[in-house]
Amino acid sequence: MTSCAAPAQPSVAATDLRVIRGRKEILHGLDLTLAPGTITGLLGPSGCGKTTLMRTIVGVQRYRGQLEVLGHAPGAAAVRGRVGYVTQDQAVYTDLTARQNLRYFASLAGGRGRDLDEVLDVVGLTALADRPVSTYSGGEAGRVSLACALVADPDLLVMDEPTVGLDPVTREELWTTFHALAERGATLLVSSHVMDEAFRCDQVLLMRSGRILATTTAEDLLTSTGADTVDAAFLAVIADSEKKPEQKGGQR
Numbered sequence: 001m002t003s004c005a006a007p008a009q010p011s012v013a014a015t016d017l018r019v020i021r022g023r024k025e026i027l028h029g030l031d032l033t034l035a036p037g038t039i040t041g042l043l044g045p046s047g048c049g050k051t052t053l054m055r056t057i058v059g060v061q062r063y064r065g066q067l068e069v070l071g072h073a074p075g076a077a078a079v080r081g082r083v084g085y086v087t088q089d090q091a092v093y094t095d096l097t098a099r100q101n102l103r104y105f106a107s108l109a110g111g112r113g114r115d116l117d118e119v120l121d122v123v124g125l126t127a128l129a130d131r132p133v134s135t136y137s138g139g140e141a142g143r144v145s146l147a148c149a150l151v152a153d154p155d156l157l158v159m160d161e162p163t164v165g166l167d168p169v170t171r172e173e174l175w176t177t178f179h180a181l182a183e184r185g186a187t188l189l190v191s192s193h194v195m196d197e198a199f200r201c202d203q204v205l206l207m208r209s210g211r212i213l214a215t216t217t218a219e220d221l222l223t224s225t226g227a228d229t230v231d232a233a234f235l236a237v238i239a240d241s242e243k244k245p246e247q248k249g250g251q252r
Contacts, residue, residue, distance in 0.1 A: 008036050009071055011156050011187035012057055016065040019145035020054055026052050028210045029065070034156075034189060034203075041198050042191040043234070044207035050191040051088070054158050055208070057189065058085045070156060081109060084154035086162050092144045094105050095136040098125050101133065101144055102151050109152035116151065122177045123147045124170045150177070155161075157181065158189045163197070175200050195230035206237055213241050 012034035019027040027049050042050050042158050055061040059075020070079045076092050092101045099116060106113035120126045123143040128136065133144055146162050157178075163171045176186055182202075190201065198204045198218035204213040206221075215219065218230055227233035 003143055010034060010068070011036050012067075012069055012189070014057075014065065014067045016172070017053075017056065017246045018064040019056060019061060020064065021051075027056070027063070027211050030212050032212060032215065033204060034187050035188050036155075037182050037185045038202040039178055039188040039190060040205060041201035042189060042205050042207060043193070043195055043230075045193060048207045049210040052158055052210075054085070054160055054189065054191060058083055058158055058194050067195055079156075081112065081152070082155040084149035084152055084157040086146050086149045086157075086159040088142075088160050088164070090133075090145060092133055092141065092148055094141070095132060096148065097127045097130050097132055098136075098144045101148055105148040112153045114151050114153050116134055119147045119151045122150065122173060124173065139146045142166075143170070146174070150181075154186065156187045156189075160191050161193070162190065163192065163194070195234055198230050206234055208238055208241070211241075213237050 007064055010033045012032070014030055014032050015039055017027055017030040020155060022084055030053065042053065044050055050089055056067065057069060059069070070082055072078045093104070093146045094103070094201075098120065102116045102119060106116065117126070120129050125140065125143055125147060128140060136144065137217060142165060143224070146159070147160070149157060163174060166174065178190070182188055190197070198221070201218070204214075204216055204218055204221065205212050206216070217222070219239070221230065221233045225233040225236040227236055
């Protein structure tokens with residue numbers, strides 16, 4: 001008799017997810033699933049709700065609807081040490097060196113931490129590791145924030161535009177690291193406004209104005225729209241979404 005393994009529990013599962021600030025709805029009833037061991041690209045223009053969605057998943061934004069992160073409510077004590085979050089803003093101690101920052105964040109992870117020198121090498125900071133972060137450029141300081149998230153070896157890694165301002169070599173090395181993390185079973189959610197990064201992801205969520213317009217892959221997106229580039233395909237998806245209200249009720 002053969003037994004079938006139960007499907008893996010999603011790392012993130014949301015149904016009718018909404019965020020409301022004051023009288024304004026920021027996220028409009030999102031449904032999404034992130035599977036273990038995958039990389040999901042969250043693509044869309046600035047101001048479309050990408051950061052709000054990420055903040056909701058890591059547990060720092062109030063929401064309505066249903067949302068589970070690693071089988072628990074977002075921000076629950078049971079998952080805090082298993083979720084890494086890289087923001088666009090610096091989230092490190094600038095009076096400390098990169099190595100000291102990593103050592104501190106590794107201590108918070110207990111026995112889950114990765115080798116500090118390995119992480120410094122991955123983000124291209126080995127030569128700067130023992131200088132105070134206050135002496136770094138903006139891009140270099142951003143890499144320290146990324147390293148502090150990587151050193152904890154999280155099960156879920158949420159990153160808000162982690163490759164902005166990086167040179168092509170470092171960007172390529174980071175994506176190699178992201179794929180290695182996914183192969184080890186981690187789930188990654190990576191936001192970007194660089195559409196070509198969709199080809200590096202297992203799944204792509206296209207966002208605009210607080211809504212997910214499509215859940216797809218880069219290849220399927222090009223096929224379904226007949227476009228030559230992801231940018232052109234995204235514009236085609238937007239145009240199609242704007243036609244639907246007319247088809248349903250004649251309203252724009």
